[in-house]
């Protein structure tokens with residue numbers, strides 16, 4: 001590599017039933033995709049607390065992906081709809097905080113969609129590479145109260161981010 | 166007290182070690198991640214020696230936590246949890262991270278792969294430190310089993326279980342069980358008559374004291390979990406009282422209304438408005454098809470009622486519902502046939518003498534519409550030449566990429582039947598002839614000897630436009646003979662299209678209903694393609710037969726029996742362990758806002774009016790964690806996926822990023838590391 005290309009770090013939250021299995025399938029099928037994504041398994045996309053996303057940004061992620069079963073196919077019936085509403089709120093909030101929309105992505109991937117998951121990852125990595133580093137954590141690095149600051153965001157936005165039942 | 170974590174990096178032969186520098190990862194974990202007491206790499210962690218390694222370290226080194234970086238937890242989490250339990254460590258204090266599926270199989274660059282593996286190991290260590298001991302709960306297994314689909318697969322499964330002494334509910338959508346096999350004349354490769362081997366099994370089902378046959382019925386709703394499912398079944402109105410009907414069939418005889426039978430006769434024959442699909446139907450009570458029945462159309466007729474000797478006809482009958490409890494479910498819902506009209510160049514539906522495989526099966530059947538005579542659409546003329554086209558809708562990227570697995574053998578069977586019953590010449594147009602099971606290649610050789618012709622090439626078109634002498638009035642199959650390397654035009658009287666097997670049109674809905682996934686095409690997905698072919702990711706739901714993927718009758722029967730054996734194992738064990746991954750609400754933190762109350766799709770959350778707090782009923786909670794994420798007071802914690810564990814995992818996975826607080830930070834942490 002001659003010119004130092006920016007390699008973003010992307011954290012992906014994958015639901016256990018569809019998307020994590022899609023990642024398994026991408027592996028079994030030996031589909032190569034960008035290595036920049038690091039995956040965390042949750043039982044359902046509905047488990048993804050907006051604070052997980054904020055935390056990931058605060059700890060140095062340049063992008064966050066949330067992946068779950070297609071609408072109507074959630075293993076827990078309908079929790080991905082809740083994830084979807086929460087995601088829209090979150091996008092809104094992040095925008096207000098100056099984080100570009102392209103840094104978060106909600107991706108549906110069924111257990112059979114290894115290829116689709118891999119290409120969504122590639123797309124997102126390209127997009128975030130284009131946006132450049134977020135440096136959120138660094139901005140806060142000096143203030144010494146990272147935890148408190150994150151906590152404040154969580155609290156201030158708890159209500160907006162909540163899903164009306 | 167800090168934990169003592171053991172880290173085990175698996176080589177998986179060369180699957181992982183070929184790409185990831187496993188020694189470097191092990192060294193990294195041992196030297197740079199806090200609280201790692203032991204860090205090793207090993208050829209095959211899942212082997213008994215690999216497991217013993219972990220067990221020994223737990224005993225000798227006093228490990229309190231274990232991380233295994235290997236394949237997907239979906240494959241071996243149970244294996245390593247068991248190893249921990251063997252050595253006295255609570256199994257939930259073990260965590261797996263998938264450096265094969267997510268690293269070595271998807272990344273080519275070794276250095277980059279090794280970096281990613283390190284981050285994943287760091288995350289696993291950070292997470293596992295916060296794991297809590299959990300105890301799976303044990304629940305009883307209801308000995309009743311629900312089998313959905315009464316084709317040969319479902320029949321086999323039901324009989325196996327019933328013979329072993331366990332009650333079975335067999336739900337079949339159609340008026341009779343039997344599935345596709347009941348439509349066939351002979352079965353390859355032995356050519357035994359389908360009815361001769363199937364109907365005894367069908368009557369066994371009908372009369373078995375342990376089998377509750379619910380035909381003309383569908384599963385309306387299912388809830389519960391392994392060992393304890395509640396199922397609501399809708400029995401569609403037959404308009405015939407099952408208690409009173411003796412199955413004499415006088416009503417069918419007297420019914421004045423005849424319609425084309427698109428289902429059992431594949432459009433080749435007729436049935437009455439009150440009918441049973443075929444004479445040996447089980448159960449043999451007829452049903453009234455309200456769409457064609459004169460009484461339902463015009464309010465008069467009732468011929469069947471007038472002639473029924475037992476007053477069994479009941480025009481007022483309504484759909485009824487039956488609620489049952491079962492411990493396990495076997496889905497054996499079979500397949501649909503590809504609609505040959507989707508390949509217009511083959512002319513099905515336009516050219517009269519182009520038949521589908523199923524139509525031809527009915528034609529060959531002695532009790533079918535032509536009484537077994539092979540004739541053209543006019544019903545009298547015997548063909549002098551027949552072409553059989555393989556792979557119609559299979560192995561075709563415009564339709565289905567997969568091989569339907571049974572068509573080549575069916576084509577050979579058809580070739581034999583045509584030559585046995587007529588003097589016609591038979592030519593097969595194939596891409597490859599696939600005869601890989603026992604006795605199949607021999608059958609192919611037999612057909613070669615019997616004089617069936619084979620042209621290697623996919624038919625491009627079937628037309629009735631004659632261009633050369635000898636083609637008038639014929640169907641011409643145009644194909645490139647790839648062995649001779651030239652175009653051929655073969656004039657024939659009759660063409661049979663070997664249509665693909667396709668997932669049932671509603672397979673995805675059925676999958677959703679039972680909480681299991683399907684492949685892109687719609688075949689049910691098994692738990693493991695090699696090692697666990699009839700279980701699914703949802704405990705207590707098994708799949709068998711063609712519903713899982715194209716296969717012949719012997720393989721379908723084997724899977725039906727295998728699924729039954731798995732269920733028997735569950736019943737014999739008597740109880741089953743349920744993952745303790747459930748949500749709990751901390752009363753002292755809960756503000757009673759009730760936000761969570763309506764979020765749970767399983768109604769697991771109640772509001773305790775006296776204490777003014779919410780409460781999760783652990784027996785109903787399935788552990789999705791949605792309520793955990795939603796509680797503004799953070800009063801709910803989701804076992805094994807609690808906030809602290811996930812935060813720690815995020816920290817670990819970003820250990821090398823700016824601000825990363827995961828491991829003892831490596832020197833380069835100020836720069837975003839080139840991954």
Ligand SMILES: Cc1cc2nc3c(=O)[nH]c(=O)nc-3n(C[C@H](O)[C@H](O)[C@H](O)COP(=O)(O)OP(=O)(O)OC[C@H]3O[C@@H](n4cnc5c(N)ncnc54)[C@H](O)[C@@H]3O)c2cc1C
Pocket residue numbers: 313314315316317318319336337338339342343344345346349351352353354382383384497498499500501502522523526571575578669675709710711712716717718719721
């Ligand atoms: C033309 C042709 C010829 C063949 N010849 C041979 C042969 O000679 N030898 C051989 O070994 N194999 C042959 N096969 C393959 C054979 O048909 C299958 O292997 C076998 O029938 C599979 O049985 P099954 O029970 O899995 O599926 P099916 O026979 O399709 O049975 C499924 C049953 O489930 C019912 N059902 C579906 N969905 C539901 C639902 N939601 N609720 C309730 N009930 C439902 C259906 O009504 C049906 O009765 C042939 C196939 C074709 C197309």
Ligand code: SF4
Pocket residue numbers: 750754755756757758759760761762778779795796797798799800801
């Ligand atoms: S959302 Fe939280 S605080 Fe509100 S009722 Fe539920 S558990 Fe209690």
Ligand code: SF4
Pocket residue numbers: 747748764765766767768769770781785786787788789790791792793803
């Ligand atoms: S974790 Fe899911 S299933 Fe359990 S109570 Fe909360 S919302 Fe219901």
Ligand code: FES
Pocket residue numbers: 015016017018019043044045046067068069074075076079080
């Ligand atoms: S389980 Fe996949 S989104 Fe809910």
